[in-house]
Structure formats: structure tokens, C-alpha cells
Amino acid sequence: MTTPWASVDTDVIDAVDSVIAQTIAPQASTVDAAGEFPAAGVAGLAEAGLGIMLMGKSLGGTDTSTATYAEALSRIASACGSTSTVYMTQMHAAHPIHLQGSPEQIDRWIPALCEGRAIGSIALTEPGAGSDVGAMRTVARRDSNGYVLNGEKTFISNGDRADVIVLFATVDTALGKGGVTAFLLDTATLDGFTSGAPMKKLGQKGASTVTLSFQDCRIPEATRMGDEGQGYPLLLRSVTRSRISAAAQGVGFAQGAFDAVVSWAIDHDLLSSKTAHAQDLQFELARLRGDITAARAMLMSVCDQVDHSDDEPVAEVSLVKMHCTALGTTVAARCVELLGPDGDLVSLGAERRLRDAKIAEIYDGTNQIQSMLVARDIRLGAMHEAEVGGRG
DSSP: OOOOOTTSOHHHHHHHHHHIIIIIHHHHHHHHHHTOOOHHHHHHHHHTTOSOTTSOGGGTSOOOOHHHHHHHHHHHHHHOHHHHHHHHHHHHHHHHHHHHOOHHHHHHHHHHHHTTSSOEEEEOOBTTBSSOGGGOOOEEEEETTEEEEEEEEEEEETTTTOSEEEEEEESOGGGGGGGEEEEEEEGGGOSSEEEOOOOOOSSOTTSOEEEEEEEEEEEOGGGEESSTTOHHHHHHHHHHHHHHHHHHHHHHHHHHHHHHHHHHHHHTTOSSOOSHHHHHHHHHHHHHHHHHHHHHHHHHHHHHHHHHOSSOOHHHHHHHHHHHHHHHHHHHHHHHHHTGGGTTOGGGOHHHHHHHHHHHTTSSSOHHHHHHHHHHHHHHHHHHHHHHHHHO
């Protein structure tokens, strides 16, 4: 794969490709088959100075563009979905700390996350409150010594491995979104905190996903990030990066499945053959390459908007998340079909990309939620055009 986009740092991508070739790709099948946490791949990226790219160099990051991060993540996902999810969760934890953490919280945790000395997690989703943040029931009740946490979070990536957790809880359920507050938890200091066993999943089996429980868990006031009630705006700013991550994964899963078919076709001498069957395959690969290239271009464009817009491009981020994750599933499924009776062979890797791809349509806001956000933007845009037109 080439990187024709000017906003992508090719030196960073070359460094990522080196870690993929040396560490991530050789272990991908084992990570999937054994449900093994991909510690070596995440450590390899951190040791290469690639732990969390979007952080500044003074904090241990590479201070790259969002497009560079997305291209790197897509390549990691192409090789190993589990590694890509653990890796991006590190960034998802660091980003809100950087946005709203105290100087002490930033100095302690972001370098540790960048350097791989700490594993991070972000806890938002609840059994009864996924996309509906206003229905959050994990409560942080204030007392004279800080806060007492009670509640449960579910589908939390890295939750059982995390040294630090960015937790969103409410200080008052009656306030809805206005009560949501962010906290930064050092798991080594928590009493009344437990993490469940990793869930059994369709794909991304090495990326642990767990339930977190808080029962009369006391935390000091210094764990709070920002003021009470400032959690919801922080959450909205955080999901911009996480949805870009999911979109990048979608492109990566599609590319990985595509590459598996190309390798298989070379082994069977189907790319140079002029038989009708071979040419049908060649034409289908050409179409799929076009689909992947178009999705990657869309992703790069939205990444540039994120970096250069004064306001968060919410609708554009939702659109690219929705489109690219759906593409990952459809392209991977088509690649499995193109392999015919070999499609479900674990050794070829196409079926792994298909299993890995499906969940990306669900997390970081389901694609149905993304459709609602895009539809709302269309409606608001139409209303604005009608208002401007009416004035004319």
C-alpha cells in the first residue's frame, strides 16, 4: 500500500509497517485462536515510539496528523484486529485526559500510556445505557472525603488489564446529561472495584472486553477531571477520535481480506490466467480495490477536516464511521465468497477479518446511531437552505 496523501507522515507509516512485519502479523493467528491479549504487538509499537501518535512529543507521542494515525491504525487492523483495538483504546483513554485532565493527571498518565508502561481504558457503556448517555446509572455520590461510586459498566475494552480508567458517571441521575462527570481512576488504589472475565466474542478475540463493577468504591476528589457536569461535553469530544478509529479499522479489515484473496489468487495462478473464471475474479478484485481506495480517501478527507476545522465535524465523522465500518464487513464477506470452498480456512485469514469487522459496526456508536446523526444534519441543512431561500 502506498500513501499518496500529503497529510500522512510516511516515516511514521514505515515505522508502523516494520512493527507489523516483525511482531504483529506473525502472531495474529495465534492471538485470535487462543484469545490471547496482544501484549507483544502493543509493546512493540510503544518501543518504536508509536504508542499514542496524536499526543505531543513532550508527552511521549509523535504529534502526527489524524490522517497519519488513521492510516497507521488501518494497517494494524489489516494485520490483526485484536491488536488494533487494544492499541486504539490506549489513545481513546489518553485523549480525554489530555483534553480535561489536571496537570498532575496528564503528567502521570499520558507518558505512561505512550510508552506502554500503562494500559488504559475508557468506561462509558452500561447494561441499560449504551448510546443514551442521559440514562446513565453509575453514580458518583459526593461525601466529605470525595466520592463513592456505585454501578456497572459493560463492553469495556482493556477493562481487565487497565492500570488507569477514564470513567464517566453521573453525580445526579435527575440531571440527565447535565450530571455526567469524568473521573480518572488508578485501578491499583481502588477498593470495591471488580472486573469480569473477558467476554467470548465473534471476533477480535484477543482484545479483552469485560464488565466493570463499582460497589461503594471510594475515590478522592482529585480523581475528577474538570468540574461536575462537564463529562458530557468531554464525551462528545472524545468520540470524534474513537469513531475515526473505528472507520480506520473498517478500511483495514477490508484491505486485509482483499490481500488474503490476492495472495491466494497468486498461489493458484489466477491473476495472469485468461480463463473466464480467472477473469471474473480479476474484475471483482478490481472493483473491490476501487471500493477500498474510495473509502480510504473519504477517511483521509474527514481526518483533515478534524485537524483543520474550528468545530468538530460531527456529521462527517459519523458518516465516515458508518460507511467505512460497513465496507469492512461487506468487502470481507465478499472476499470469503471469492475464495470458494477455501473461504472458511483459518490459514488464509479472510474469515478472521470478516469476524473482526462486524463488531466495528456496533461499538463507538452503532451505525444506526450514526445514521440518525447524519439524518439530523441533513434535516438541519435543509431547514437552513429553506430559511435562506425564503429570505431571498
